[in-house]
Amino acid sequence: MxxxxxxxxxxxxxxxxxxxxxxxxxxxxxxxxxxxxxxxxxxxxxxxxxxxxxxxxxxxxxxxxxxxxxxxxxxxxxxxxxxVTDPWCAAHLHPPTLLTAAATELAIAATNQSMDSYDQAPMATYVEDRLVGRLNALIGLPEGGSGVLTSGGTASNLLGLLLARDHAAGGANLSGLPPGAARWRILASAGAHVSVRQAAAVLGLGRDAVVAVTTDDDGRMDVAALDRTLAQLAQTGGVPIAVVGTAGTTDTGAIDPLTALADRAAAAGAWFHVDAAVGSALVLSDRLRPLVAGLERADSITADLHKLWWQPIGASALLVRDADALGSVREPADYLNRTEDDDVLNLVDRSLDTSRRFDALKILVSLRATGRRRLAGLVEHLVDLAAKAGEAVRRRPDLELLAPPQTVTVLFRCRPDGVDADRLDALNVDVQRRLLASGRAVVGRTRYRGRVALKLTFTNPLTSHDDVAALLVAVGAEASAGLEEAA
Ligand SMILES: Cc1ncc(COP(=O)(O)O)c(C=O)c1O
The missing domain is CATH 1.20.1650 (PLP-dependent transferase-like)
Structure with missing residues (x-):
């Protein structure tokens, strides 16, 4: 150049x-x-x-x-x-982006403000603070909360669970974990995202500090099982420091019974973190908001904006009920968050990052330029799409629905007549791989209750019911072709 x-x-x-x-x-x-x-x-x-x-x-x-x-x-x-703009790109939770957000990425890159300190991002600092405040209000958290943007749901869960750990320790981690920490446990459903276990490892608690609570037939945390787990911990000297609810699990889209979990966490004196990476967007819609009732009881919430809020990666928020809780993250640095400058906000005080992008700008611009009502309509469309896709799977004799769609995910498998259980797993692996290799469709593949499962995740608001019906036909045809070739 x-x-x-x-x-x-x-x-x-x-x-x-x-x-x-x-x-x-x-x-x-x-x-x-x-x-x-x-x-x-x-x-x-x-x-x-x-x-x-x-x-x-x-x-x-x-x-x-x-x-x-x-x-x-x-x-x-x-x-x-x-x-991700192709309706048959339906495996994962990364969506097409609002074009207004994509365009604003240019302004973020071109101005390159860094969110760690006021003297690198004066107005940007207050804009991010305003944005997280608005998200808190939308969710229904009381006044006095706070939050910070992160690079993704994994980072938000890590920060939320760090706050849980420090809450259990009675403050910031100054001299390592206290002697009793080996007995600390984090209770999350068996369907919780892997980043919860990963966070436990990073936080020095160990992956196995996370106790997987059984889920019910719909993939939601079973409250009776949670009660049994809590009782068992009480008997064996385990200390539940956090209950993690998931609002929209990765594989089934299930929403845990958040109010019941909040009650259990409160009774146990445990931190209540909700991974609403997926489900946070439901609060945009008056119709869908009741599905996440209890979210407003959380101590901390992961809300991914690069999922059903259609932001370019990365855009996630960790929201907290009590602004003071974030105090345990603060690490004073003479060049950055100087104590004598206490008249300004330095967002590094809330974050595990130092240099950090002004992602709040693209979020703010695109949310303003779209409006809540329209965003709500898009989320409603995708939830309806998943529900109808579930019905379409049920109607097809060669497919089996594995969990009822609750948000934007449909978990199913091919199950043609006369194929035994072992062969079914291999067949479903084959179907997903063949569609991917041909470049025609990106369908999710996971395991659910020990069986290979296929998954459609709807994040593209332009996807129609006809697109989904045609995709299911293509999946069925791929299974038939696979069987014929093997015969
Ligand atoms: C429920 C849930 N939580 C957390 C994450 C991790 O989010 P990210 O990929 O933004 O780190 C995911 C990712 O799909 C998720 O489904």
């Missing part, structure tokens, strides 16, 4: 940025899949992708023209991406 390298406020720099953005947009358009065809995934396999990547020189000695670099990247990189 021969023009300006940096945004220095000059007209020449802005012209160069405009030209570069235009080139990026051209490449984006050309990297879209063929119209009318489902191509959510590259049909080139992993070995070929490795070869293509290895042929790229990321750091040439001399500059290459931006247009050529982007055209090459479009052909080699973007054209071989997973396309």
């Amino acid at each position: 021969t023009g300006p390298l940096f945004l220095d406020g000059s007209p020449a720099a802005h012209d160069a940025l405009r030209a570069a953005v235009a080139e990026v947009l051209t490449v984006l358009a050309s990297a879209d899949g063929p119209p009318g065809e489902h191509r959510p995934f590259p049909s080139a396999g992993p070995a070929r992708l490795r070869e293509i990547a290895d042929a790229i020189e990321p750091l040439p000695d001399e500059a290459e023209p931006l247009g050529e670099v982007l055209a090459d990247v479009g052909r080699t990189v973007l054209a071989h991406g997973a396309r």
